[in-house]
Amino acid sequence: xxxxxxxxxxxxxxxxxxxxxxxxxxxxxxxxxxxxxxxxxxxxxxxxxxxxxxxxxxxxxxxxxxxxxxxxxxxxxxxxxxxxxxxxxxxxxxxxxxxxxxxxxxxxxxxxxxxxxxxxxxxxxxxxxxxxxxxxxxxxxxxxxxxxxxxxxxxxxxxxxxxxxxxxxxxxxxxxxxxxxxxxxxxxxxxxxxxxxxxxxxxxxxxxxxxxxxxxxxxxxxxxxxxxxxxxxxxxxxxxxxxxxxxxxxxxx
Amino acid sequence: xxxxxxxxxxxxxxxxxxxxxxxxxxxxxxxxxxxxxxxxxxxxxxxxxxxxxxxxxxxxxxxxxxxxxxxxxxxxxxxxxxxxxxxxxxxxxxxxxxxxxxxxxxxxxxxxxxxxxxxxxxxxxxxxxxxxxxxxxxxxxxxxxxxxxxxxxxxxxxxxxxxxxxxxxxxxxxxxxxxxxxxxxxxxxxxxxxxxxxxxxxxxxxxxxxxxxxxxxxxxxxxxxxxxxxxxxxxxxxxxxxxxxxxxxxxxxxxxxxxxxxxxxxxxxxxxxxxxxxxxxxxx
Numbered sequence: 016x017x018x019x020x021x022x023x024x025x026x027x028x029x030x031x032x033x034x035x036x037x038x039x040x041x042x043x044x045x046x047x048x049x050x051x052x053x054x055x056x057x058x059x060x061x062x063x064x065x066x067x068x069x070x071x072x073x074x075x076x077x078x079x080x081x082x083x084x085x086x087x088x089x090x091x092x093x094x095x096x097x098x099x100x101x102x103x104x105x106x107x108x109x110x111x112x113x114x115x116x117x118x119x120x121x122x123x124x125x126x127x128x129x130x131x132x133x134x135x136x137x138x139x140x141x142x143x144x145x146x147x148x149x150x151x152x153x154x155x156x157x158x159x160x161x162x163x164x165x166x167x168x169x170x171x172x173x174x175x176x177x178x179x180x181x182x183x184x185x186x187x188x189x190x191x192x193x194x195x196x197x198x199x200x201x202x203x204x205x206x207x208x209x210x211x212x213x214x215x216x217x218x219x220x221x222x223x224x225x226x227x228x229x230x231x232x233x234x235x236x237x238x239x240x241x242x243x244x245x246x247x248x249x250x251x252x253x254x255x256x257x258x259x260x261x262x263x264x265x266x267x268x
Numbered sequence: 269x270x271x272x273x274x275x276x277x278x279x280x281x282x283x284x285x286x287x288x289x290x291x292x293x294x295x296x297x298x299x300x301x302x303x304x305x306x307x308x309x310x311x312x313x314x315x316x317x318x319x320x321x322x323x324x325x326x327x328x329x330x331x332x333x334x335x336x337x338x339x340x341x342x343x344x345x346x347x348x349x350x351x352x353x354x355x356x357x358x359x360x361x362x363x364x365x366x367x368x369x370x371x372x373x374x375x376x377x378x379x380x381x382x383x384x385x386x387x388x389x390x391x392x393x394x395x396x397x398x399x400x401x402x403x404x405x406x407x408x409x410x411x412x413x414x415x416x417x418x419x420x421x422x423x424x425x426x427x428x429x430x431x432x433x434x435x436x437x438x439x440x441x442x443x444x445x446x447x448x449x450x451x452x453x454x455x456x457x458x459x460x461x462x463x464x465x466x467x468x469x470x471x472x473x474x475x476x477x478x479x480x481x482x483x484x485x486x487x488x489x490x491x492x493x494x495x496x497x498x499x500x501x502x503x504x505x506x507x508x509x510x511x512x513x514x515x516x517x518x519x520x521x522x523x524x525x526x527x528x529x530x531x532x533x534x535x536x537x538x539x540x541x542x543x544x545x546x547x548x549x550x551x552x
Contacts, residue, residue, distance in 0.1 A: 068442060070438065070441065070442060073437075073438070073441060075364055097444075098444040098445075098446065099444070100444075101441065101442055101443065101444040102443075102444040105442070105443070106442035108435060108438065108439065108442075110435060112433070112435035112436055112438065112439040113439075114436060114439065114440070114454055114458075115436075115457070115458055116457070124440075124443055124445075124453070125443040125444060125445075128443065128444055128445050128446075128449055129444070174439070177439075177443065178442070178443070181443055181444060
């Protein structure tokens, strides 16, 4: 292993102008594990995940205090290369967002950004990424067709392949299956299980069963705070906090 | 609801439907009357000489006007398109949507779009013909037209850019793209159909414009302009000239040419919008 890609967050507060979306959040996310973030809507899960690749930079009036280290490096430090950070921390969104261009161009998008021009090289990246995302067999005969013609589930796997093509170390997934049918959801869950050997995965989910099926660790968010964080089996079998128990047993949220 | 009240409602609906249908028929009829009248009066006089022949006082042609119109399209669009598209990109991608500056620019653009074209004409006359001493020239007219179509291009390009979903921008940034790469590789291609459509509609406005040109290019109907600095004429000006100088047939025939051009351009804009728009932005 050349470099470590564990995530350490220390005493983080995040504000959207006057509204405090994250309160004193601290967490250690280990490499090559799947960490699920659960909690009711509006509790800061998505905000948290977007903080890790600095997508919140795009939000006007967003302010962050505290420390966020990836592989020991403060990602909010001056002179941090955001482009490189986002290359290392790929993101998959709630709604599939393929670019309205060919399947091939979608996958080749990030490699091209990072200066890969040779066709043979791009070809092999496209093939490898689509295979990793389990989309190769469905897509190999239509690489030049517009990606918008794919089904919702295929589009989401394309977006995963597109993120993988940048050769990230971390994969941030923001409710990646919430817009998909059960079969597509199953495929993406299988995919996450395959991918966790190579990648550190942080996934936001509203689906408790999904969290238990795919994650090693679970963090429970409530009103911008992390209430409880630990091994998924422990959180779901013997939660320490009453609020966690109430949430996972469906008493609120 | 009682049955009586219900019946009354139905009657109201029926009456309203009849009234609105009558209004629609009336407006279509007005449009049809204009088109049919111009066609009937003009078509018999559209011939090869009128279109491409040499101009003479006894037998005028619109060849100088066709070439003049091409000049004007070339000058105005090649100036207004890059500036207009650039401004729209700046407004949508580089400014905070609520900032004071942007609000002021938006109001300014709206106002520019609402100014009567004769005011642009007098501006062009005072600046290019008088102050800069160009005299009547295609370049002066073309630049004035560019100023006139600029707000149209800015507004519609801005709308096309705003219609590109935020999710695509996020997707691009999340892959490590710079703002520049995001704009040129994702946003502009997505907005291309809207932008092309707006340019074509702007060309339509250039072709139909007359007030600006009377004051800037000199309405020299009998000579082909021999360069950007030369005075000249345009199709719309020829209609005016022929109509007011005792050539009613030629005026009607030129009207037909103008009508056909503008209608084809509008159809082209619609078709291109549809062709480009396929599969685009249809997320899901």
